[in-house]
Amino acid sequence: MSDRSLPAAATGHLGFLAVVSDAGGWLGGYLVTNSWGRPVEFRLSTAVQPNRVQHALYGPTLAEYLHADLIGKTLVEKTPTKPDLVVVNTPPALALRGRIDVPVVGLKLADAGAESQAAGGLVTFTHPRASVPLLLAARFAADEAAVRGLLDALDPALDLAEPFARILAAVAEHRRSGGAARAA
Amino acid sequence: MPLDVNALGRAAGVGDVNKAQGQPSLCPASEPPEAPPEIGTLAIDLALSVDARPSPRLLTDSPWVRTVGGLALTVGTEGWKFPAPPVEYARPPRPAGEPAEGRRVVALPALPDPTAEAKARVRTRPTADTVHFKDRLLYLLQPPLDGLFDGRQLEVPFEPFPYQLEGIAFLMPRHGALLADEMGLGKTAQTILALRLLFHQGVVRRCLLIAPKPLIHNWSRELKMWAPELPFETFDGNADGRRTTWLTSNCPLKLINYETLTRDAEWANDPKVFFDVVVVDEAQRIKTRDSKTAQVVRGIHRDRSWALTGTPIENSHEDLVNLFEFIDKGRIPHDTPPKRLAALTSDCILRRTKELAQPDMPAKTVVDLEIELTPAQKVAYQRAEDDGVIQLNALGETITVQHVFQLVMRLKQICNFDPLTGESAKLERLVSDMEEVAASGRKAIVFSQWVEPLEVLAKHLARFGAVQYHGKLPQAARTPILDRFKSDPDQHVILMSYGTGSVGLNLQYTNYVFLFDRWWNPAIEDQAINRAHRIGQKNPVTVTRFQSANTVEKRVADILEAKRKIFNDLLAEQDKPAQMGLSEEEVFGLFDIKARPKRAA
Numbered sequence: 001m002s003d004r005s006l007p008a009a010a011t012g013h014l015g016f017l018a019v020v021s022d023a024g025g026w027l028g029g030y031l032v033t034n035s036w037g038r039p040v041e042f043r044l045s046t047a048v049q050p051n052r053v054q055h056a057l058y059g060p061t062l063a064e065y066l067h068a069d070l071i072g073k074t075l076v077e078k079t080p081t082k083p084d085l086v087v088v089n090t091p092p093a094l095a096l097r098g099r100i101d102v103p104v105v106g107l108k109l110a111d112a113g114a115e116s117q118a119a120g121g122l123v124t125f126t127h128p129r130a131s132v133p134l135l136l137a138a139r140f141a142a143d144e145a146a147v148r149g150l151l152d153a154l155d156p157a158l159d160l161a162e163p164f165a166r167i168l169a170a171v172a173e174h175r176r177s178g179g180a181a182r183a184a
Numbered sequence: 185m186p187l188d189v190n191a192l193g194r195a196a197g198v199g200d201v202n203k204a205q206g207q208p209s210l211c212p213a214s215e216p217p218e219a220p221p222e223i224g225t226l227a228i229d230l231a232l233s234v235d236a237r238p239s240p241r242l243l244t245d246s247p248w249v250r251t252v253g254g255l256a257l258t259v260g261t262e263g264w265k266f267p268a269p270p271v272e273y274a275r276p277p278r279p280a281g282e283p284a285e286g287r288r289v290v291a292l293p294a295l296p297d298p299t300a301e302a303k304a305r306v307r308t309r310p311t312a313d314t315v316h317f318k319d320r321l322l323y324l325l326q327p328p329l330d331g332l333f334d335g336r337q338l339e340v341p342f343e344p345f346p347y348q349l350e351g352i353a354f355l356m357p358r359h360g361a362l363l364a365d366e367m368g369l370g371k372t373a374q375t376i377l378a379l380r381l382l383f384h385q386g387v388v389r390r391c392l393l394i395a396p397k398p399l400i401h402n403w404s405r406e407l408k409m410w411a412p413e414l415p416f417e418t419f420d421g422n423a424d425g426r427r428t429t430w431l432t433s434n435c436p437l438k439l440i441n442y443e444t445l446t447r448d449a450e451w452a453n454d455p456k457v458f459f460d461v462v463v464v465d466e467a468q469r470i471k472t473r474d475s476k477t478a479q480v481v482r483g484i485h486r487d488r489s490w491a492l493t494g495t496p497i498e499n500s501h502e503d504l505v506n507l508f509e510f511i512d513k514g515r516i517p518h519d520t521p522p523k524r525l526a527a528l529t530s531d532c533i534l535r536r537t538k539e540l541a542q543p544d545m546p547a548k549t550v551v552d553l554e555i556e557l558t559p560a561q562k563v564a565y566q567r568a569e570d571d572g573v574i575q576l577n578a579l580g581e582t583i584t585v586q587h588v589f590q591l592v593m594r595l596k597q598i599c600n601f602d603p604l605t606g607e608s609a610k611l612e613r614l615v616s617d618m619e620e621v622a623a624s625g626r627k628a629i630v631f632s633q634w635v636e637p638l639e640v641l642a643k644h645l646a647r648f649g650a651v652q653y654h655g656k657l658p659q660a661a662r663t664p665i666l667d668r669f670k671s672d673p674d675q676h677v678i679l680m681s682y683g684t685g686s687v688g689l690n691l692q693y694t695n696y697v698f699l700f701d702r703w704w705n706p707a708i709e710d711q712a713i714n715r716a717h718r719i720g721q722k723n724p725v726t727v728t729r730f731q732s733a734n735t736v737e738k739r740v741a742d743i744l745e746a747k748r749k750i751f752n753d754l755l756a757e758q759d760k761p762a763q764m765g766l767s768e769e770e771v772f773g774l775f776d777i778k779a780r781p782k783r784a785a
Contacts, residue, residue, distance in 0.1 A: 028259075033327075035339075041265050045264050046260040048257050065257075074261060080265075115606065162327070170324050173324055
């Protein structure tokens with residue numbers, strides 16, 4: 001075969017940030033993988049439930065604050081392995097791009113809630129490495145070329161949407177194994 | 185002034201409002217939630233204004249005090265780092281001009297097809313006895329197996345079948361596993377791919393693979409095919425060289441045959457020698473608990489124990505019990521009744537039949553061909569049986585099973601060839617069938633218990649390009665024989681002994697199997713048949729089992745059939761009878777023998 005060696009970028013790391021809500025509030029799971037999806041690091045956040053004062057104080061920016069600042073930035077910064085690209089599963093988390101110096105893309109999921117859909121200023125594009133359309137924050141639309149370059153270098157079998165299934169399984173397992181109970 | 189807001193709240197009778205809101209509900213062990221800044225907890229505490237007042241009663245009873253929650257949101261985190269391989273295994277550069285063997289290029293769609301049915305992903309799952317969350321994460325967060333071999337990172341000669349991916353997903357998380365797939369389903373490839381992934385994950389760094397001597401070459405070939413980037417070495421050479429391989433070599437994967445392993449028992453069982461995984465191929469070789477081989481294998485210091493065999497039960501349920509002495513010592517308590525075995529071991533055993541794994545596998549037709557002995561054979565047979573029974577009866581109480589076996593062997597040999605004239609009804613029929621096989625351009629395998637009949641057959645089948653493959657041939661000569669048989673269109677038949685040819689060989693380019701005589705054990709016969717009826721077979725396979733009418737062969741065949749049924753029942757998790765071997769009674773029952781050993785009387 002002619003194309004045996006992988007481009008240099010393919011030796012890098014990808015970060016997958018899932019922000020989910022459960023009975024305890026919002027929590028994040030952050031998985032760093034190598035370029036073909038092998039896990040390198042995983043980090044979970046505790047759940048956070050904004051109270052009424054916080055809802056009132058943050059107003060419409062609360063989701064962005066929770067997803068990007070509080071959960072996303074904390075998880076990315078506390079994880080020693082630095083990613084070349086962060087993929088998020090909620091539009092509010094795209095604001096993470098403004099807090100870290102790494103491109104951030106989102107997955108345009110069909111079941112995105114009203115809160116997500118309300119988030120405006122998004123650029124949509126597609127790429128063979130993702131089974132769903134991808135999102136970029138409009139103010140970081142210039143990242144698209146760099147993101148495409150990174151994605152082109154990834155293993156062709158990789159689907160950016162797939163690792164989220166793993167993260168959700170791990171979150172569920174953590175819940176079952178009494179992760180919440182340890183907080184007591 | 186510092187103020188205990190919660191105390192105020194409690195004092196005011198409003199409960200732990202703050203506690204329920206804005207505080208992390210999970211607290212990871214590795215890192216406690218960060219302490220909120222002083223401004224973090226805001227209580228709109230109108231009692232402040234009354235605090236200076238002298239009356240504590242007013243403070244306690246104040247209906248003004250309301251803790252409405254924190255202003256700042258905080259979050260704690262807990263992290264896990266995955267093991268990494270000591271080196272990133274990279275395939276050695278391919279020599280220039282080497283063809284791109286089986287490289288699979290996948291053209292992924294540019295856009296997802298919303299109408300396409302979602303494909304079920306094959307994932308590794310932690311086993312039920314994996315308790316710690318961090319250990320479960322190790323498997324939960326691995327990428328799905330069905331995607332791994334599609335891409336460019338893990339090259340494979342061809343994409344594994346879905347059932348093989350399930351087999352890999354079964355092996356990877358297990359520390360004790362028995363892969364008991366029917367022969368021909370690719371246990372070797374599944375094992376190598378599971379090992380390959382574990383090496384890449386850094387979970388496994390040292391592996392010992394034990395296989396019968398004739399299969400070492402096959403394993404080497406398959407390793408190069410399924411894990412080209414994984415270095416391995418075999419235990420060759422003199423004692424000094426082997427000692428170095430045992431004690432000094434850092435090669436991640438070592439390949440050894442049973443005989444050498446037994447010879448090197450001292451090093452193999454040295455506490456300093458440790459393997460993350462030990463794989464035992466054709467694991468029925470350690471089914472005899474007290475054999476030297478079984479003891480040495482069990483004595484190897486290891487973390488994971490994987491056994492591979494298509495025939496975990498050859499004679500009785502004890503075979504399985506003894507295998508588990510290696511796989512997971514203690515899983516089967518002493519004196520466990522056979523009917524409980526399935527329940528105790530089911531989590532560690534994976535067995536698929538071809539029908540189950542590959543519904544579209546070409547059919548296998550088994551023909552039991554009763555053949556009338558030639559007149560000369562009949563005379564010889566009758567005389568031998570009559571004389572033999574008389575002699576057995578004359579032994580009285582000193583008779584043993586061995587005496588009966590000797591007679592059976594003698595009679596079976598007459599069923600093959602008349603000792604005086606060399607006449608053979610089976611040979612006549614075989615030649616006739618081979619005419620058809622050769623005319624259709626196909627290939628056949630002929631199995632016999634003995635080498636001598638094969639040598640005679642080779643002469644009679646020379647015009648069909650007959651080649652021999654048995655224990656009399658030196659090891660080095662065997663692989664070239666197979667290679668030539670595969671590629672030469674004029675070689676239509678290979679003559680094999682059960683002992684040498686029944687395990688580990690891939691002969692799926694043959695479509696006819698003749699069992700010239702029958703083996704004592706149906707599992708061995710199945711192994712022989714599955715040299716042809718295995719993955720990769722594109723055409724139906726016809727198996728012809730010769731048995732001479734009105735002879736001991738027919739009586740043995742009936743017993744074999746009953747044993748085969750018991751094997752299937754036990755692995756199908758049903759209640760089983762304990763005894764599956766040819767019992768003493770059954771052996772004596774082959775003839776009309778009045779004499780019996782004392783204990784059998």
